[in-house]
Amino acid sequence: MPLPTSPVIRRARLGAELRQLRRRETLTLEQVCERLGWASTSKLSRIELGQSRPDLADVLDLLDVYQVSPPQRDALIVIARDAATSRGWWKSLGEMSERQRTYAELEAGAAGIIEYQPAVVPGLLQTPAYARLRIAAGHLIDPAVDVEADLRARAARHAVLRRPEPPRYTALITELACEQAGDPVEVWREQMRHLLELAALPHVTIRLLPVGAGRGPVPLTPFSCYSFPDPADPRTVMLEALTTDVRLSTATDVDRYEQMAGCLLEAALPEQETVRVMASRLDG
Structure with missing residues (x-):
């Protein structure tokens, strides 16, 4: 049986990975949020800091903006699901x-x-x-x-x-x-x-x-x-x-x-x- 993952740690890792991808594309928080139609940068900031449970749809949108290739994209989707999960005993x-x-x-x-x-x-x-x-x-x-x-x-x-x-x-x-x-x-x-x-x-x-x-x-x-x-x-x-x-x-x-x-x-x-x-x- 595989060990469960820690949502709080997966959130921190996902946030760090997304921040690296944004910086790779030389985009500011404001530029990303403008492309996605998000009202303010606080939502993206909280995701990058691992302070909120990410919505998978939001993560997919971010991966599209950052033009992430399939292998890395698939790995980040798994991490995003772990970060937002409510499965298992922690229900x-x-x-x-x-x-x-x-x-x-x-x-x-x-x-x-x-x-x-x-x-x-x-x-x-x-x-x-x-x-x-x-x-x-x-x-x-x-x-x-x-x-x-x-x-x-x-x-x-x-x-x-x-x-x-x-x-x-x-x-x-x-x-x-x-x-x-x-x-x-x-x-x-x-x-x-x-x-x-x-x-x-x-x-x-x-x-x-x-x-x-x-x-x-x-x-x-x-x-x-x-x-x-x-x-x-x-x-x-x-x-x-x-x-x-x-x-x-x-x-x-x-x-x-x-x-x-x-x-x-x-x-x-x-x-x-x-x-x-x-x-x-x-x-x-």
Whole structure:
């Protein structure tokens, strides 16, 4: 079974390809829109920036203007369909906030994910009870957060680790994330058992960062790195912030975060030692 594609990444790739084609033809945004009878340049600008789901008819019109040859045209049509698709499991994402949908679409097509969390268990590894506590805490800061809808969305995202051809997933978490802190004992114990269960999966790796690990500073901001089966799809980094997350896809930015992830992996406990420490805390 082929891996699904990530619509958000396909949109970014399609936009970059269309922008290159327009520049090859030495056309401005205004000139293209005038030829197509589009009211303003904002529509084309959003397509090129990967900020909107493209209509296939619009993409076909653009390919005609840029006089794209059949082999490249066919490849771009496939990408355009992936970029606009609502097929498959993400039809169920209707209730998701735009923020969660972005993560879900990245996860859907990823071949590899490396996630760093300095304070809590990463979302893909959370139990429903643990997730409820985290989401409810977010609701206190932003009353617009729909706790129940976010819980359903989080549960839908968890399926990516159980699909027939799952991504290679690596979680880097600090000791703080494994502390009970103020969580109810049973919620914490269930979460620790769940981590041990997931760590036994062949495609899941969990690495624990001890306090004071590594020579360099430990990042305070959670981030995740995504790679994709098609090497032409841009590698992507997501930075998790309090209100709005940041998506990075330039090679320079991604390289720096992948280097940081490599440094954290070097400082983290080995996989088997991580499992032993988590199990001892659960038994302690």
